[in-house]
Amino acid sequence: MMPRRLPLFLFVAALCIAPLVLRGYPLLMLNYVGLSVIVVLGLVLLTGVGGLTSFGQAAFVGMGAYAAAWLTTAMSWNPWLSLIAGLLLTTAAALLLGWVTLRMSGHYLPLSTLAWGIAIYLLFGNSQTLGGQTGITGIPPLSLFGWQLTESWQFHILIWGVVLSIVWTVHNMLDSREGRAMRALKGGVLMAEAMGVNTTRFKIILFVLAAQYACVAGWIYAYMQRFVNPTPFSLGQGIEYLFMGVVGGIGDLWGGVAGSFLYALPREWLHSHLSALLGRSGSFEGIVFGVLMIVILQRAPEGLWPHLRRLWPLREPAPVTASTAGATPLDVRPKPAKGDTILRLDAVTKRFGGLVANNAISFEVRAGEVLALIGPNGAGKSTLFNCISAVNPPSSGSIRFLGKPVEHCDSRRVARMGMSRTFQHVRLLPRMSVLDNVALGAHLRGRHSFVASAWRLDRAQELRIQATARDALERCGLCAKAHLPAGSLPLGSQRVVEIARALAADPSLLLLDEPAAGLRYLEKRELAKLLERLRDEGLAILLVEHDLDFVMELADRVVVMDFGEKLAEGMPQEIRRHPAVIEAYLGGVGDST
Numbered sequence: 001m002m003p004r005r006l007p008l009f010l011f012v013a014a015l016c017i018a019p020l021v022l023r024g025y026p027l028l029m030l031n032y033v034g035l036s037v038i039v040v041l042g043l044v045l046l047t048g049v050g051g052l053t054s055f056g057q058a059a060f061v062g063m064g065a066y067a068a069a070w071l072t073t074a075m076s077w078n079p080w081l082s083l084i085a086g087l088l089l090t091t092a093a094a095l096l097l098g099w100v101t102l103r104m105s106g107h108y109l110p111l112s113t114l115a116w117g118i119a120i121y122l123l124f125g126n127s128q129t130l131g132g133q134t135g136i137t138g139i140p141p142l143s144l145f146g147w148q149l150t151e152s153w154q155f156h157i158l159i160w161g162v163v164l165s166i167v168w169t170v171h172n173m174l175d176s177r178e179g180r181a182m183r184a185l186k187g188g189v190l191m192a193e194a195m196g197v198n199t200t201r202f203k204i205i206l207f208v209l210a211a212q213y214a215c216v217a218g219w220i221y222a223y224m225q226r227f228v229n230p231t232p233f234s235l236g237q238g239i240e241y242l243f244m245g246v247v248g249g250i251g252d253l254w255g256g257v258a259g260s261f262l263y264a265l266p267r268e269w270l271h272s273h274l275s276a277l278l279g280r281s282g283s284f285e286g287i288v289f290g291v292l293m294i295v296i297l298q299r300a301p302e303g304l305w306p307h308l309r310r311l312w313p314l315r316e317p318a319p320v321t322a323s324t325a326g327a328t329p330l331d332v333r334p335k336p337a338k339g340d341t342i343l344r345l346d347a348v349t350k351r352f353g354g355l356v357a358n359n360a361i362s363f364e365v366r367a368g369e370v371l372a373l374i375g376p377n378g379a380g381k382s383t384l385f386n387c388i389s390a391v392n393p394p395s396s397g398s399i400r401f402l403g404k405p406v407e408h409c410d411s412r413r414v415a416r417m418g419m420s421r422t423f424q425h426v427r428l429l430p431r432m433s434v435l436d437n438v439a440l441g442a443h444l445r446g447r448h449s450f451v452a453s454a455w456r457l458d459r460a461q462e463l464r465i466q467a468t469a470r471d472a473l474e475r476c477g478l479c480a481k482a483h484l485p486a487g488s489l490p491l492g493s494q495r496v497v498e499i500a501r502a503l504a505a506d507p508s509l510l511l512l513d514e515p516a517a518g519l520r521y522l523e524k525r526e527l528a529k530l531l532e533r534l535r536d537e538g539l540a541i542l543l544v545e546h547d548l549d550f551v552m553e554l555a556d557r558v559v560v561m562d563f564g565e566k567l568a569e570g571m572p573q574e575i576r577r578h579p580a581v582i583e584a585y586l587g588g589v590g591d592s593t
């Protein structure tokens with residue numbers, strides 16, 4: 001087993017040696033690969049982390065390059081000022097584009113980046129100010145501390161320095177409170193919102209960051225070439241960047257780095273060898289290359305990086321729970337007194353078209369009690385949960401949480417007020433560790449932004465968040481699994497992880513949708529004990545459950561629903577004897593068993 005950092009060390013060492021052994025064209029090639037890496041790292045963030053696609057990154061590269069070219073030639077600006085101007089311009093454009101498209105779901109972003117890519121390319125080519133198809137020449141050299149950058153080896157240091165800083169800062173950023181929220185964008189939007197994450201904000205942040213990286217690459221490119229023209233910023237190039245990411249493996253930062261190499265080097269090799277073999281072959285190499293890429297994507301849909309990684313087995317990282325041993329969990333909020341009304345529903349009605357899924361449901365939940373909601377499949381229990389947790393607001397009626405009306409709030413707001421929930425269909429991020437999944441529940445309790453975490457200024461707080469998550473896992477008896485990917489746990493345990501995540505939010509009201517489904521007998525006993533402890537601590541628990549023995553033993557009160565109506569409400573013993581309940585629900589279960 002290799003030490004974990006050895007491959008990184010070897011890679012950096014190779015980069016340091018490169019300008020000493022490489023000269024001329026190969027070193028220049030390496031610089032171009034580095035510039036692509038910068039753009040592709042933005043795509044790893046956008047596509048790999050955020051699940052969003054952009055074909056228009058080349059346009060942002062162009063904006064950086066043209067800002068550099070035009071401002072230093074026509075306006076005689078200092079090159080470094082042109083970087084700031086380029087970044088501001090790119091940020092404004094990305095914010096506008098992101099703000100317009102990212103609030104809509106579906107294919108708006110990829111389509112609008114296509115349009116964006118074409119429009120900017122045409123703008124470069126047709127604007128007389130920007131030199132039309134000829135472009136802009138005579139860009140002054142870049143100087144740093146009075147040192148002029150004109151040689152390839154100097155750019156080598158600059159470019160790969162930028163690459164390594166981006167890798168480092170992005171790595172830190174993803175390993176933080178807001179980073180977890182970003183990682184939840186892919187496939188976990190509804191869940192993340194319920195944990196209080198503003199998912200639109202994070203999508204826009206990722207889009208802007210990716211655009212800024214592209215801009216930096218373009219800016220360096222302009223000073224390396226000392227002239228710019230529209231060709232390298234075409235839509236085709238934008239698609240190639242995306243391709244590099246996909247070939248390398250867009251799910252990982254190093255996949256993005258590898259992708260740029262794996263794309264550029266074979267292409268170069270084919271170019272020189274095929275033209276030597278077949279004389280002046282124009283498009284033949286393109287065809288061979290295309291086929292090669294298709295084969296790669298067919299064989300390695302997640303890119304080549306995961307396969308490359310397996311070639312060098314690394315030592316396991318230290319268990320995360322160990323590092324949090326000395327840390328104090330986050331402060332908890334003051335809780336309502338036992339017996340206070342926490343939640344009050346008045347005539348809550350939810351319609352889906354003609355279907356009335358909840359019809360004028362009213363009940364109360366108090367601090368320090370477990371209220372069970374039972375009823376056959378399709379009775380409307382999950383719908384009611386979604387109304388209460390503001391995932392899907394009621395059509396009419398009022399819901400008061402801690403005395404405040406919440407029927408028109410969004411789920412982030414109720415999460416912030418102290419309501420936390422689990423889902424009937426488990427919503428964990430399967431590749432993220434169990435601990436990170438649970439830490440996502442504590443999202444609203446931290447405050448450092450992604451900028452602070454990029455520079456590791458959030459470590460004290462991050463330790464406390466992790467300690468909180470570890471505590472929640474300990475209470476649920478899952479501490480030993482903290483470092484495993486959540487998706488590798490059996491379904492029953494995944495439900496318990498969801499409870500731990502809800503607990504990490506430090507709620508006053510816990511909504512559990514079928515928490516015991518899929519658990520074995522002993523696990524159910526453990527869960528019941530946990531819920532009893534939480535109740536004794538003064539938490540209000542509203543739970544939907546099918547296992548009647550489980551419900552009857554645990555619940556203080558029971559509400560029975562059928563066909564969207566509330567049939568009965570009372571103590572478990574009363575419910576067992578209630579004629580309507582026996583007929584509609586218990587009787588039905590009895591018949592089928």
Ligand code: ADP
Nearest residue numbers: 352355357375376377378379380381382383384
């Ligand atoms: P339960 O959780 O009690 O099994 P649900 O709340 O999931 O029941 O469903 C209640 C009824 O509402 C069912 O008839 C279901 O088909 C319907 N329903 C639930 N969600 C939607 C939706 N988003 N659109 C249309 N109908 C829905």
Ligand code: MG
Nearest residue numbers: 381382383424
């Ligand atoms: Mg349900």
